[in-house]
Amino acid sequence: MAFQSKQIFVNLPVKDLNKSVEFFTALGFEFNPQFTDENATCMIIGDGIYAMLLVESFFKTFTQKEIANTATTTEVILALSAESRDQVDEFVQKALDNGGKPYNDKIDHGFMYTWSFQDVDGHLWEIMHMDESAVHQG
Known part of the structure; x- marks a missing residue:
């Protein structure tokens, strides 16, 4: 298992x-x-x-490695799903309006729509909506 x-x-x-x-x-x-x-x-x-x-x-205290400097390196991109394209836009805009910084421009793959931002510590967050019906259509 x-x-x-x-x-x-x-x-x-x-x-x-x-x-x-x-x-x-x-x-x-x-x-x-x-x-x-x-x-x-x-x-x-x-x-x-x-x-x-x-x-x-x-x-x-949890690691012997150096903490990544988020101004110059990326340790992870945290991707969260949204229920719609509008929710993607609303969430990222809210992040930008409250101190977040832009990261990537909006990306539209047809079946998947994403927009990204950096939080106040420079961690990367990607908000995405996937249209499952478009995925199944190929």
């Missing part, structure tokens, strides 16, 4: 936890207070999907 996880916790280093919480709150995310203190918070993305936002000094 193949391994299947029921939850995913993406751990992201942040420079200013309060600023990150403020940014993601403006985008409509909520946080689990049971896993929140001055070092970290658990952002609820969806059912079983979480982002642990960890102050850099605390993040460093």
